[in-house]
Ligand SMILES: CC(C)(COP(=O)(O)OP(=O)(O)OC[C@H]1O[C@@H](n2cnc3c(N)ncnc32)[C@H](O)[C@@H]1OP(=O)(O)O)[C@@H](O)C(=O)NCCC(=O)NCCSC(=O)C[C@H](O)C(=O)O
């Protein structure tokens with residue numbers, strides 16, 4: 001979880017060319033939206049979609065939702081214009097919170113993007129999210145995440161692109177995702193090493209909410225901060241899976257209170273009802289409470 005502790009349980013993609021979806025985003029209960037200019041927009045529609053998105057951002061109304069624009073890749077003819085458009089709107093306060101760079105191959109891509117954003121006068125508040133969706137990116141996930149230590153990179157979040165990973169590797173997307181488990185865990189480890197958040201990929205069968213809910217629980221168990229979504233019906237089960245349950249929050253508060261008692265000030269380990277708790281458990285409890293409070297504040 002990043003230091004600012006912004007809930008990122010549910011982050012909904014929508015095509016940048018879909019005005020209805022952009023309108024709906026303003027009232028949906030997701031923590032964030034990713035307005036897509038890449039795969040969900042046809043080549044001939046790129047310029048029109050970019051203008052539509054800039055207009056929607058200028059109109060505002062996204063409230064608590066973190067707004068991210070997925071630009072076209074660094075090796076495409078649209079990248080420069082996409083970055084320029086959103087650096088400019090960010091500078092006027094009518095821009096996105098972050099740009100999501102697809103198919104990041106290495107930390108150098110982030111440094112190039114960062115230098116470009118600086119050159120375009122983008123405020124430091126404009127963050128960069130990086131998609132991990134190629135075999136090379138998974139192999140270099142640690143290096144990519146560690147780029148966050150250099151403020152030039154602006155890196156705040158890694159986002160898994162499991163469809164592209166399936167396409168590039170031949171690994172099938174099956175329930176439980178056994179063929180991808182190692183990559184998913186590696187990306188969570190990388191994100192933690194770099195101190196950035198990490199979001200799981202999408203579930204394509206958006207009418208199968210039971211299967212989707214199972215995958216959300218699996219992603220939360222793996223340590224992801226949240227999941228990327230493609231349809232509004234996925235928001236509620238996703239929020240549920242990534243929110244700490246009330247009982248866990250109550251127990252966390254109790255644990256913090258016990259460790260904070262003066263008589264326990266010098267103790268590193270305690271037993272409570274037959275279970276061992278060390279100070280690291282109090283640290284975890286503080287994170288749980290902080291997340292619950294951030295979610296409550298959002299609501
Ligand atoms: C998948 C969809 C094309 C389905 O659209 P549709 O058939 O219109 O769905 P519904 O009729 O069930 O829609 C009901 C209402 O909900 C609104 N809606 C639907 N989807 C969204 C959305 N994503 N954001 C906001 N609102 C949405 C509809 O407008 C309907 O509203 P109303 O008019 O009030 O009835 C569609 O869901 C869709 O386009 N989803 C997003 C697709 C997308 O952005 N894909 C790109 C990102 S995923 C990716 O690339 C992954 C990654 O890179 C990887 O490699 O894995």
Ligand SMILES: [Mg+2]
Nearest residue numbers: 133161163164
């Ligand atoms: Mg992709």
